[in-house]
Structures are given as structure tokens and as C-alpha cells.
Amino acid sequence: MNFAFTEEQELIRDSARKFLAEHATSERARAVMESDSGYDEALWANIAQEMGWAAMVVPEAYGGLGLGMVELVILQEEMGRRLACAPFFATSALAGQAVLFQGNEDQKSDLLGRIAAGELSASLAFSEPSMGWNLEDINATWRQDGDGFVLNGVKRHVVDGLDTDLLIIAARKEGSKGCEGLSLFALEGTLDGMACTRLVTMDQTRPQAQIELNNVSVSGSACLGAPGTAADALDKTLNIAALALAAEQVGGAQECLDKTVEYVKERVQFGRPIGSFQAVKHKCADMMVEVESARSAVYYAACIVDEGTDELAEVASMAKAYCSDTYFKCAGDAIQLHGGIGVTWEHDAHLYFKRARASRSYLGDPAYHRERVAKAIEAFDTSVDHFKYGGTV
């Protein structure tokens, strides 16, 4: 048991922090916000290719580095500290995982290979209008058509969906219900019958798209794995992505705390730095309690995932629920403690606040994830010895 980063992990973190501090600046994020492009292409090229992060969690067999969840959350945490406008999360934590869990060897070799090489950005089109994050609620459909498939439906809230090279579309067999009949389709480029619209998002640092599919014909090889068998893979993907997003939230929350502490040490009112007033000190202290605990939740969950146990869903929900609340609270408190300057466009506080808001509901809000934990509790037999990793609870 060693619940601290290894030297190699420390290196990854340090180099990520250094690189992002230099390149993923507020100025560049604001430039992207003002532009028509969805992300900072130079930054993405740097990240994916030079830094090699796109290869980080791709298995070695497909040209990646084969690192684990701990390494992914390290990168995501650092990414969250900055407002990096790049489809790293969409590519590595959403689409890449979906391919990994559901693709056949050829598909993995091709798609993951290109992802690892930094040649392919990607996202997952899962949610739909008036839908949440339950697999059962997918309405988009596929049907067999000769050797290929025909897709129909509307996908919404697809992060970086208009700007990535590859889209993984979740759809169900026409007439199927529940978790039956679900498939994932890998689409590159815009196909006939496919309409993609950029949505106006409150958080401008991570764009969303709506994808409309109107009798879109795709080849047989576009379907990842065997048709109708994607439920487990989708479930795992959403869990991994939720945990990765939670890590990003920890980074964001930490940045809110750091910036606030810096500010309240300098800002003087009533003849004292406002950081000497308990109302301010104690709010900062509470932020730190939550941030450190959120971080523990993420690291703990990442270790569990790397163990490959059946606790994935529970620990992912734990991390996502806790970190969503933590980030939102810290980002809100950061504004409050910055006073008037905190509500201005010029100051970055609102960018973090909006990111916190967006990631709070994305992949399920805290109440949704706590309910998932509650289901696990209900199913848990307290009289059985569940000792794992010497684990409490």
C-alpha cells in the first residue's frame, strides 16, 4: 500500500503542470471563445503529439503507452487547473474508451492507433434531447441494410462534437428496449443525412454540438464489435469518463482555491488583508477540506479502477458526485470572495464557474450519482465480509 504518486507519476504531473501553465493560458482560452473554432488547435497538436498524452492510456498493443487510470486522472486534474481548450477528455476518456471496450481487434488497431499517434481527435455522441445519462433512454436507432447500417436520431450535448475527426454514435436497434440492441458506430467526416450544429453554450471553453442523423448509411465496419452488444462497453465508458471528469473538477476547484487565497492575502479592506477575517479564512478552509477530499475520492477511485474490480460504477459515481459539488462550491465561493471583480468578464473566475456548472450536469449530476451509490448500498449485505484492499465500507 502506497497511496502517493510514484516517481514516474510525479514526473507526468510536473511536466503536465509546467506545459499547461505555459500554453493553456487564459488568453488562449479567451481567443478560442471569441473565434469560430471549437478548440485551440496548436494546443491540441502539442498535447496529443509532442507531449504524447493521446497515447497515454491507449494499450501498448495499439501503439499507446499502456498507462492506467491513475495517470489519466493526473493529466485530467492538471487540465482542469487550466481551461485547456482541447478535445483531450473527449478523445481519451470518452471515444477512446468506447473503442477500447467495444471495438474488435481491427477497429482498435486502426482507431486507437491513430488516436495514440495524435492523428485522430474523437468524441462520443450519447445523450439526446430531453434525455439524461441512462442507457435505457437512448432513442437513436440503427437498422441493418445489406452489409451496412442505417442510422436515425438526434444526439445532443456532444462535447467537441463539431470539431473532432471521429464521432462514436450510440444507437439502439429499431424496436429494441432497455439495454438490449445497443451499438456504437464510428463515423469519420460528415456523411449524407448528417447535420451537425454548434450549440451556444454558457461555458464557452468546451463546445457542444447537436448531431442529427437522417437515414445515414454507414458501412458494416463502422459498427464497433458485434451489433447490439454495446451496453456493457457503454456503461464502462461512461463510468471511466465520469471519473476523468471528476479529476478535471478537482483541478478546477484547486485553482479556484489557489487564486482566491492569493487574492485575499493582498486585497485590503478595513485596514486589513481580507484574508485575516474569519468569514474569509473559514470559507477558504472549507474549500480546502472539500478540495483535498475530492482529490482523495478521485485517487482512490482511480486505484480501484486500475485493480479492475467490480466497484467501478460505485467509485466513479462517488467521485463524480463529490467532485461536482466541490467544484461548483469552490467556483462559486471564489467569485464571492473576489467581490465585485469576481463577476466581471475580464476576471477568470466566471470561466471556472461556468466550467464547474457545465461539468456538474454532464454525465449525470450529483443527485443522479448519489442515487447510483444508494442502489449499491441497498444491494450491499452488511453481514458479509466485504474486505477488499482492507477497505472501509
Add this chain to the structure above:
Amino acid sequence: MNFAFTEEQELIRDSARKFLAEHATSERARAVMESDSGYDEALWANIAQEMGWAAMVVPEAYGGLGLGMVELVILQEEMGRRLACAPFFATSALAGQAVLFQGNEDQKSDLLGRIAAGELSASLAFSEPSMGWNLEDINATWRQDGDGFVLNGVKRHVVDGLDTDLLIIAARKEGSKGCEGLSLFALEGTLDGMACTRLVTMDQTRPQAQIELNNVSVSGSACLGAPGTAADALDKTLNIAALALAAEQVGGAQECLDKTVEYVKERVQFGRPIGSFQAVKHKCADMMVEVESARSAVYYAACIVDEGTDELAEVASMAKAYCSDTYFKCAGDAIQLHGGIGVTWEHDAHLYFKRARASRSYLGDPAYHRERVAKAIEAFDTSVDHFKYGGTV
């Protein structure tokens, strides 16, 4: 519109406050706690007879003063400031209301007459083991037996139930369901087949009893009003009682705030009165915000009740939910701000805390009452002009 007490109301409040400060002392409450008796009989005699409070809300036609809900909440608020061990709430807000709403003229004349004269203390036996506060869940039964009735069942959490002269028992016709078949029976003294047990309660200032009814035969006149028609009266009674209890909670919360403010002005740590530290000041300020708002909720609801509108259930739930949270929070914060001394038996803080806890769930906890408000919201048509009393919402 005059949202302040009239001169007469101010007089009632002032005399109640003065009387209770003198007589309903902590010492006397602690003496009752140590004794076998459920309440302070001298205090009750004073309250009911000399002060004439038992007559306060009984209509003039039955020998009372015919005052309204505003006057009842005034008394209850003052009662809550002290830990008055007397069955005023049980008699005036529970049993008295039940008789008023459901009794026939003879019953009202007899029972309310004696209540008004201070000759009769009374309580309502409504809840049961594993039951909450929904009428539909009543399991105790009655059946006709010649001119009389036979009662069966177990009643629990009957406040002052072992110590009052009169018990109003809620039961349903054997085989009936929902709100059908409900009756109220007025029982004096212990009857054959009736077993009353004192329960050990965490809050020792308001005892509870369990009443077991085993084929208890009662006369026909024991049934208030027509058999099987008590649902509306019961509903109204519970609403009025919830509001009266909310008023008591306001008084208790105010006392917690006052005592805390007094203490933190005097207690010195780090060379300063602890009341000069923002952590303490701000907690006190938050307590005041909640206490004043809770008070507004109660006065507002009392005015609505005195108007006799159909909003009774909604405003009673509003008051009970808000005041329960307020009292519990203030009583807990009072302990916290008193530091070590606050958790000792000698200090009164725990008596208020326990009272706050007990009254929080009694007649339904905040979540239960908010859900009732939510039902009202759901049924509310925002497009219709609901203007009443120039009322917002």
C-alpha cells in the same frame, strides 16, 4: 393590512412572557424530569385556570374567550421560549381542536366547556408504531357494538398521553381504507382493556405514552360527531397543531439565539470576547435571519388561518417545515457556540436541543411538509390570478 400585534395581543404576549419567566423555570422543568409525573401540575393549574389560557381559543359559545390562531401562536411562542412542562399544546392545539372540529354541540359544550374552565387536560392519540402522520395509515379500529363501540389498536407517541384527563383516539371502522371510516373517540380515565405505558423519551420535558386498546368498550356518546366522518376534522386538527408547534419552535429558537448572544459577549478567549470573532458573529447573524423568518412564517400562517381560507394545509406545512429546521439549527449552533459547557447536563442547551429534535419529527418532519407544499405547487396553475391578500406566490 397591519402586520403587527394589536395592543391586546401585545398585552397577551407580555403577560405570558412575564408569567413564564417567573414560573416555567429550568429548575422546575428539571424537577419534573427527575420525577415520575409527566408535567408540572402547579404550573398547569396556573396556566389553565388563573391565567385562563385554556379558555383562550375555545369559542365563546362554549365558555371560552373565542380568540384566534394569532393569539394561540403568541402563547405557544412564549411557551417555547421556556421549557414549560404542561399539557397546554396537547390540550389546546391537539385535543381541543379535534373536539371543536368534530364534536356535536353536546360534546363541544361539555368537553370544551371543561377545557376552557381549566378542569380538563387532554391529548390526541393519533400516530401508531411504524406509522407517520398520514390519516390513511391509521390501523387502530372501531366497530359498532349495540349503542356503543369497541376499540382496538396501539397508539404511540401520544404527548402527555399518560398524564392528561381526556384522550381523543383516532381509529378507523374495521375494514375501511384511506380516509374513509375514520372516527374520533373521547375517553376519560383508564378503561377495561386499555393499557398506557410511559415511553422513555430523549426529550424529557414532554413525555410520550403508548396506549394499547384491547377490545375497549366505549359508550355511543364517546364518538365525536357522526361515526366515520372524522377525516376532515383530523386533517384540520393536525394542521392547526403543526402551526402551533411551529410557533413553539420559534420561541425555542429565539431563546437559543438570545442565550448564545449573551454568552459570546462574555466568554473571552484569545483575549477577546468570542462574540467579536466573525466565525461566531456570523453564526449568530445566520441564526437571527432564520429565527426572524421563522417568526414571519408563523405569523403569516396564523393570519391566513384566522381568515379561514383553503390555504390552511399549505401554510401550516410551510411553517412546520421552516420552523423545525430553524429550531434544530439554532439549538445545535447554540451548543456549538457555547463550547464544552454546551454539552453538559447542567447547562440548558441540551434541553432545547432535545426539544428541537423531538418537535422536528412530531407531526411530520421538514421533508414531509415540504413534500406537501410541493403537491400544492404541482396543483397550482400559475396562469390563473391567485391574488389573495395581495399575496405573493
Add this chain to the structure above:
Amino acid sequence: MDLNFSPEDETFRDEVATWFSENLSGDFKHVRYRGGSGDQSEMFAERREWERHMGRHGWSCIAWPKEYGGRDATLSQQVIFAEEYARAGGPGRTGHLGVELAGPTILAFGTDEQKKRFLPPIAAGDELWSQGFSEPNAGSDLANVRTKAWLEDGLNGKEWVIEGQKIWTSLAQFADWCFVVTRTEEGTQGHKGLSYLLVPLDQEGVDIRPIKQMTGDAEFNEVFFDGARTAAENVVGAPGDGWKVAMGTLAFERGASTLGQQMDFRNELYEIVEIAKRNGKIKDPHIRQRLADAWMRLKIMRANSLRMLTKAEKAELAPEALIYKIYWATWHRNLGELFMDILGDEAEIGDAAPYQLNGLQKVFLFSRADTIYAGTNQIQRNIIAERALGLPREPRGNT
């Protein structure tokens, strides 16, 4: 204690409601529900015209004495007016800083000449006002004001010359006048040596720069005074008494207009209830609890106001008046969060490119400022603890 309005009041209500329904139609139909906190620049010109229209018919400042354009309205009438105004969808008042703050301050502390000069144009909707209190280093700490002013001979006799910077000056970009707290006695500190000046904004020496806020709109401004001038007589109260007058102004923020604000809140809450009904979240047990909580607290907000106003009419200082700001600001911020949680991911999506958000999204964002401006929640708690509960003041630092 009762909440009933008298038959005379109900007659007044009918009169008000009728006038609004007849007048918020035709030319003014399009301003209904427009503008307001967080969205102050929306249809400003049209709303300004509406302000004049109300003024022409004597509905602008009903609480004021008749001689200055008011109606000597009773408290009940003010409550009725505020509620009916909001209920009718009356737009955000462009003149509200004059009507609610500058006017009452001048009525309470001003000279007869000042009343005659300044009140009728406010009542007529002809002159708009803004508030110059906060400075970059005097946000929560008003006593730290550094903007200074001194008397000089000018073209029209003695004039105040003003140097300094104000910030968070709402609506200054539209206003004709600004009431400015300045330091007029050199070397003074804290509450002493301040004066409350009335300064025309349309002059050289005044530079107004809007501050873009997180909604993308600009409602606040920085105002730079660089040799700006106003006549010597445009000081409210005696020179040096500015602190007392400014505190009076802040107290006027808790008048009958709070009822109007609550009606706006009610409209927002109704809209959110309807959204929850449409998207099914009304069935979500957690959302139900929060909706119930918001609903209850809004009713309680009104009851708090009515207690406070009843006492104010009897000229009693109500300690509960001190809780009003933190209560409504916190409520409003929570309402914005509730709205976002009801819509979930859909709450992200705005109305139009490049960054046009919808009204409730703006409530969510702008309400973060509610708990900051006009005294942060932290300052409000200090005020409550010190003034209502008598707790000791915090030691002031020396740095």
C-alpha cells in the same frame, strides 16, 4: 395583526391595476417584463419613455408628497402599487435609483431648494440617477472613500471640483446625475470629512466606462472624475455629513419597492415551475423539495417585508429590516441554481450566437453579484451581528 386590505385599498388596487392594464398596452405592450436586474440595458430607450409616461400620469413616485409629483400614498397603497406593477409585467424601472434612493435621500436630508430642483424631474421621468459609492479600494469598506472634492470659484460661482474613481456604478451610462460620496476634508479618515454631492454626468471631466459582466452584458460602470464640477449648493446635508446621508440612502433600499422585487421573483419562480412541469422534473423528489423550499421562502420573504414595512410606517426601527438583503440575495442565488439543476445539461444552451443567454440563465449568473453588491453577505452578517445583536465590532487593522 391581519393581512387584509381595507375596502379603500382594494379600490386603489382596482384603479392601479386598471391603469396598468390600459397603459401597458398599445405603444408600451412591448416593454412588459423587459429589463430589470441583470438585464438593465434591454430596450432602455423604450423603458425610459415608459418612465416618462408614468410620470405624466402621477404614478412614478406615489409615496412622495403631492407637491413634488407624488400622491402621499399610504404604506398599504405602496405595497399594492409595487405588487400590481410587477404583476402587470411593468418593465424594470429606468428611474429606480432616483425614485428609490436619490429622491428619498433628498426628501429626508435635502434643502427646500434641492427638493424643488431635483424631485419633480425624477417624478416626471426626465432625469435618471446613478449611485457613486463604491471605489476600487472601498467596496465593502465605504469609509475608505478616496474620491475627493473641494470648492473653487467657477463660472457660476462656487463649485465643487471632484477627482477620483467610482466603480460598480449601475446604469451610469444612461444616467443624468450621480450622487457621489466624496472626501471633502483633506487628511480625514473613515466616516469623517465625507460629503454627499449631486453631480451632473454630462460634462467633461466625467468618463464612464461600462464593465462587462459574466452574463456578457454591461450594467455596471467605472466612473472617472477628473476635474468634474457641480454647483456648491449641490451637497446634501452639511459638508462633512456625507456618511450619515449615505447610510440614510442605504436604508431606503428596504422600502415598499421590495414587494415589487418579490413579484419579479415570483414571476421567475412561476416560470421555473412551468419548466419543471414541462420537462418532468416536477416529479423528481429532490427537485420537489427545492421547489417547495424556494416557494416557502418567497412567501416568508414577503411576510418579512410586511413586518418590516408595518414597523417602518410606525417609525419603528425593525431589526428584521437588517436581514432583508442577505435573505433575498441568497434566495435569488439559490433560485438560479435550482433552475440550472432542473434543466441539467440543457441549462447550458443559450438562445443565440455569439453569446445570447436566456433570462433565467442570466438570473443564475447575475445572482452571483446579488450576494456581493450593496454589501456582501459577509458584510451583511457583520451588520446584523453588530447592529441587531449588539456583538462587538471587529478590530480594524492598521495596514
Add this chain to the structure above:
Amino acid sequence: MDLNFSPEDETFRDEVATWFSENLSGDFKHVRYRGGSGDQSEMFAERREWERHMGRHGWSCIAWPKEYGGRDATLSQQVIFAEEYARAGGPGRTGHLGVELAGPTILAFGTDEQKKRFLPPIAAGDELWSQGFSEPNAGSDLANVRTKAWLEDGLNGKEWVIEGQKIWTSLAQFADWCFVVTRTEEGTQGHKGLSYLLVPLDQEGVDIRPIKQMTGDAEFNEVFFDGARTAAENVVGAPGDGWKVAMGTLAFERGASTLGQQMDFRNELYEIVEIAKRNGKIKDPHIRQRLADAWMRLKIMRANSLRMLTKAEKAELAPEALIYKIYWATWHRNLGELFMDILGDEAEIGDAAPYQLNGLQKVFLFSRADTIYAGTNQIQRNIIAERALGLPREPRGNT
């Protein structure tokens, strides 16, 4: 980073678990799950015997060096021991103030003679300790200690004579020794001039009066020192260095025993889950959210501890160690409230007259003290803000 225990550790776990299952049976079966925070006097004599039994088998202080009765256990082993102890239902440790606080303090700051004199009896379960820090006017403000001590010639050479009063001294009524922070330099103030004395309690001059708490039990005491004496050499660290030593003691509250505490919490949470299943509240959406929250936060508490302990093993000061006290205390208080809300009205009802409450009712009540003793939540926030975040200290008053 990983949470796996090595094969050696797993062997150790087996050894520990086996020993407990074999030994918490027979004579000691009845002490399982007895005692503990809020219920310290339950079956005290039997639990004291158990403490001796553990000592005889070398399980009392495994983290200590072998020469003083320990096992030189690694961090992982300490974690395993603490978890297995609680999992086996090991009773509240009567010796925990000696094992967790006095012992480690003497190990860190004491002389060799002190180690030889005091550590083995602790490890053997023969001598129980209590903590004399707080005073009536030095609760949160330890620097305000007024209990004083001075050296005098006594029967056995130089002795410290102690005058003053300590309060909130847990278990003093059962203890043999007390570590007492005293002022040994007349005229000193604050952190200076304090000494950390080891004082035998069984003597004239020491008067111990239990304080009845809101549960009806008495776990804390007032301890009056009126000419109490201890040998001159019973000072830990140099005279005058008491502050530093006392701060060291407080730091030891965050050792591997926290894992054991969490296992106790786990047992309480499991019991509450079972109650919710039995009374159907497990289906209540609001209760579900709160149960999930408690469950998650307990897992996170453990993860926080493991991060903190991993760093402690590497002798790094972990800022996250500073959050531990407020985190667990607040969690435990919330757990008590959750329990009561799950039972509703039934939560009122105790076990037996006159005032015997059940275990979880006591958790509800006693947990109000959790956020007060050993540094209130307010003090904890100061500590976090000042030590971990570097925010400025509060000005100290002069009164």
C-alpha cells in the same frame, strides 16, 4: 500509487485477525463492541482487563519499538491492525490516551529514563492515562493556561507542586496518570513559560469530579490540582518547552488509529443502513441521498487518512492532515442526525427508564461534542487557513 497490501502484509492481517477471533471470545466475548467514544464507562473493568490481555501478548502498541513493548510495525501493519481491531469488534481502548498520545509524546520528546519508566506499563495495559490541557478559561485558547507549577523540595527530592484546574479531562476518573500543561514561569503569557508535566492522579491534592454530559453519562471530568505533586524529572522536554510538546501530542491524534475510528464509524453506518432497510426508509429518496453521502464520505475519509499516513511515513508534513479533525467530526455529527431522521418519532424512544438511551442515540447526542473538543470546528478552520493556506492570523485582543 496503489492500495494493495503486500503478501507479507496479508500474512500479518491473517495473524491479527486470527488472534482477535481467538481472543475476543471466551472471557472476552462480552466486551466486543463495548465502550468507545460517548460510552467510555461501559464495562470499564472488563475492558481494562482486555487491555492487559493485549499487552501480555504484545498487541497493545505495535507501532512502538520492541524494547518498550511494541513491534516496530510498519505503516501498512498499523493500518491493518487498526482495521482488524475494529472489524473484530474490539472494545473501546481504555488505554488509548496512553497508547495514542502520552506514549508517542514521550517517545518523541522524553528522556531515556522516562521511556523506560512510562512506556512499558502503557504497553502492558497497567497504567492508564488522561490528558490535562483544557481549562475553564483556556478551552479553544490553550495559550491561556493558568494552572501553575513550581519546584519545591519534597520527601523524595525536588518535586513539582501544581495548583489549578483542568476540565474536559476524559477518563480521568479511571486514569493513573495525567499529562498536564502548566505554567511554570511566573508572569509569562501565551505560549511561553509552559511545561509538560506527568502527574500521578492517585494522591491528595488531586480532586476529580465527573461532568455529566447530555447523554446522561459522564465521560469528561474536572480535575482540581491543589498542591498536587510529581517528581522533578517528570517533565517532558525542557521546562518552558511545554507548548512545543503539547502541539506534538495533538499531532499524534492523526495516526493510524484513525483507521480504527473509521471502522467504528463503518459499524455505525452499517447499523443505520440495516435500520433503514427494516423500517422502509431505505426507499425514501431523501434518505437515500443522505445515506449515499455518508457512505461516500466515509470512503473518502479513509482515502484522506491513507494519503496522510503515506506521507507521514515518509516524514512529510501533509497539509491534508490538518483537515482530518473537522472532516470526521462533522461527518459523525451528520451521521447522528441522519440516524434520527431515519427513525423519526421513534428516534425519541430510549431503551429503559430512567434515561438509558441506545447506542446510536448517544452517537447523535455525543457527536455534538465531537465538533467541540480537541479544537472546535471554528478553531480547526483557523488552523487550516493559517497553517495550510498561509492566511494571516487574527489579531489577538487586549482585554
